[in-house]
Each structure stands twice: as structure tokens, then as C-alpha cells.
Amino acid sequence: MDAGSAGALLTLLLLSILWFLVWRTDRKRRRLPPGPAPWPILGNLCQKDVLPLYRTYEKLSSTYGPVFTVWLGLKPVVVLCGYDVVKDALLGHSEEFGGRPEIPLLVQLSKDYGLVSNNEKKWQELRRFTLSTLRDFGMGKSSMSQRVQQEAQHLVELLEKLEGNTFEPMMMFRHAVANVICSVVFGSCYSYSDTAFLELLNMIGNYTSFFLSPVAMVYNTFPNIMHHLPGPHRKALAECEKLKDYIRENVELHKLTLDPSCPRDYIDCFLMKVEKEKSSPENMYSNEDLVMSVFNLFSAGTVSTSNVLVFCLLILAKYPHIQAKVQEEIDAVVGTGRAPSMEDKLRMPYTNAVIHELQRYHKTPIENFPRMTTQDVVFRGHTIPKDTVVIPVFCSVHMDPTQWENPKEVHPGHFLDEKGEFRKREAFMGFSAGKRMCPGEALARIELFLFLTTLLQSFTFQLAVEDEETDLFSLWLKIERRAIPGKFFIIRRLVSS
DSSP, X not given: OXXXXXXXXXXXXXXHHHHHHHHHXXXXXXXXXXXXXXXXXXXXXXXXXXXXXXXXXXXXHHHHOSEEEEEETTEEEEEEOSHHHHHIIIIITTTTTOBOOOOHHHHHHHTTOGGGOSOHHHHHHHHXXXXXXXXXXXXXXXXXXXHXXXXXXXXXXHHHTTTXXXXXXXXXXHHHHHHHHHXXXXXXXXXXXOHHHXXXXXXXXXXXXXXXXXXXXHHHHSHHHHTTSOSHHHHHHHHHHHHHHHHHHHHHHHHHXXXXXSOXXXXXXXXXXXXXXXXXXXXXXXXXXXXXXXXXXXXXXTHHHHHHHHHHHHHHHHOHHHHHHHHHHHHHHTOSSSOOOGGGGGGOHHHHHHHHHHHHHOOOOOTTSOEEOXXXXXXXXXXXXXXXXXXXXXXXXXXXXXXXXXXXXXXXXXXXXXXXXXXXXXXXXXXXXXXXXXXXXXXXXXXXXXXXXXXXXXXXXXXXXXXXXOOHHHHHHHHHTTSSOOOXXXXXXXXXX
């Protein structure tokens, strides 16, 4: 066979494969909710009018309805928009929409160990054990509040030294929040000048930023290809291995000093469980399960809350009248003679409303946190097959005009009744909803309230950005990715007691 014939055959083969893929995709499309037409092989990945969903969901849902399909490569993803639809799926059909698909990045990182295991029974068991253990060590109790108060005071002391200069809060806040979870997990806190710990925090921040990035979505779509290619995923995963090694060293030290009659922290409790369950055929507790569970707690309990804290400062600096009104309430309820406590929260409805409102207003990329159907389900007139990836768009819930009076504005009145008292809103899903709701909600609520009130008791924050008309979300995404420093001015407040 000459070169020309071989080339023609190869071209015919490639065209045949492409035709088959297009035919198979079209066949699947006819059985799923409608959506934008995907490109062959790539799906909607490179279509800026489709992804990221937090930017495009309004246009897509107005065209295709609140339940529509997008394609990540050859995989269909059903998208849910609006309060009624998301609530119906996650709460009304919690079992049907309660699965979690395999996320290749997490599989590569975890090797299916720990709290992100795809073994449903193991995930449930480790989640139950973790929540119970965290409660035993103060989660949601006064002892946990005291730990947060201590770290908040450390922040105040650090910021006092920076008065008159701009400062970048991301790493400082990340360290403070990390110390809270480290006190429970490792049984110790870390100095703000501990360069080794700061490096670990930087690693986990880099991994989280990467996990939320478009490149990570491409990795999760084409893992078998991306795994063998150079790119930022290699650096992110390599840094995570260093953090896992650090956790392993801590576990080994705990083994040497473990006293079963007096467990000091989460690691001690897990090691005792490993010993107790070592003869169990199911093998749900192992050293590697411990390492990955600590990794999950450390990363989730550090980056997400510290990011929200920095976002809150950004919005409060942009809207000084809201910041001033929170400070007035702090002065009236707490004064200057003591630090804010969780007991003050019930008497501070405006502050509580502001914190909820800023969480409502906060948008984050969501494509890499999907759910999955556990069985065939008829939902809103569509038949969605078992094992279909599903993405509930929570910002569509928080911006739903049927639920919020001024959804696209920062409006604390969303969470205040006519008497100025705090009111809960069912359409607030700041910690997700249903079966896979965030397990760290109780701690995050304590941290957001105590860190913000303690900081605002002592300081006024101003944004150190020349262009006052900068789009807040664009600015925030740059700060979150560390593309630019999120710099602030602080002004010490002089309040008479």
C-alpha cells in the first residue's frame, strides 16, 4: 500500500470515528433536556456563551428552561436553575439527586481514600464519624467559639502593627482560619511567622484555585490525556503530595504518643478507630483514609471560609455605609470593653443579615462540584437517566427574582423583617442543601460572625484600588486566583466605651 492510500484510509477512519461520536452524542441529546449544541468531542467546553455557568445561566435558562443540558466533552451534564427547581431536586428528590460522580482530579489526589471516597458506604461512614468527632471536640459549642475568638484577637494584634500601610489579607486570614481547624485536627496551632506552615497554606490555596479553574475542568473531562501532559495540574498535585507527607509525619508522631484513655484530637480518635476496626472485612478505616480525611478537613476548613471573609471585606469596603451600620450595632451591643461572642449574635440582627447577604451575593465557579443521579428519575417533565452528572447552580437560587426583592444588589434587608429583626430565608443555600450539604456549616457560621465582628470592632477597612468602578466580581476572581494582591487600608477605630 502506497503512502497516498494509507493517508486516505487514515482520514476515512478518523472521519468515521468523528461521525460515530457525533451520531452517539445526537442520540443522547434527544433523550436529555434541551441545551446548546455541543461541538464534536469538546462539547461546550470552549464556548464562552455556555461556560462558566455562573455567568451564563440566565441566558441559557431563558432559552432552554430551568433544566437544561450542557456537554463537557462527550459527557452530558444536566443543569438546574432557580430556587423552585434546585429545592425540588436536592430536597424533594434528595435520594435521586444525592449521588456524586467520579471527579478525576480528586481520584488522582485521593486514590479513593478519605472523605471524598466514591464508595458510598465508606463516604457515609467516614462523614458520620468525622461529624461526631468534631462535635466531641467542640464543633458548634462554646469551646470552639473561644478558639475562634483567640485567633480573631491575634488578627487584631497583627493588623494594629500595619496601620497606615496597605495589607493583603488572604494569607493572614487563611492562617487564622487554619489554626481553628488545626486545633481540632492536629491538636495544635501554628505561629504566624512559621514559614513552613505558611508554605503549606500556600500549597493548599494553589490547589483549591487550580481545582476551580477552567484547566481543571478540562482535566476532569479528558483525564487520560491530561494526566500525561505537562501543565499546572502537575504542580498542583505535586504540592498536594507534600502536604500529604506532612500529614503522614503528624500521624506517625501521634502514634508514638497516643493515649487511648485521653484522645487529644481528631487524629488520635481516628487512630483508635483504625485499631478497633482493623479486623473488619470492609476496611473503611486505614492510615491513608486518615491522611486524606485530614487533608480534606484542612483544605475545606481553611480556604473556603477565609475566601468568604476576604470577599466580605471587599464588599464592606465598597459599601462603607453598610460597614458603618454594622459597626454601630457592634458598638451598641458589645462596646469596647470585651470581644464579641456568639451570644451577641441574637442581639445583632443587622450584622447577621449582612453576613448572610454577602454570602448570598458571593459567586463561585461550580462546574467542578457536581452531583449525580442515583437512578432514573422523571423530573420537571424530563427523564434523566441514572448516573447522569447534575450541577445545581446555587447563584441562580441566590439571584432568583421570585425570591429576592433586589437580587442583583447588596441589600441586607433581604434578611430583615418589618421590625428590623433577622429572618431566615428558605432560598438561602450558602452551604448547599440536601444530602451533600456542607459538613462544616456550624464552624463556618461561628468563624464568619466572630472574625468579622472582632475586626470591625477595631478597624474600618478601605479598598486600596485606584479604579473605583472596577467590577467587583472580576476584581474578586483576580484576588482569589492571586493574580493581583487584594490590598486594603485599615483605620483604627477610636470608640468611647
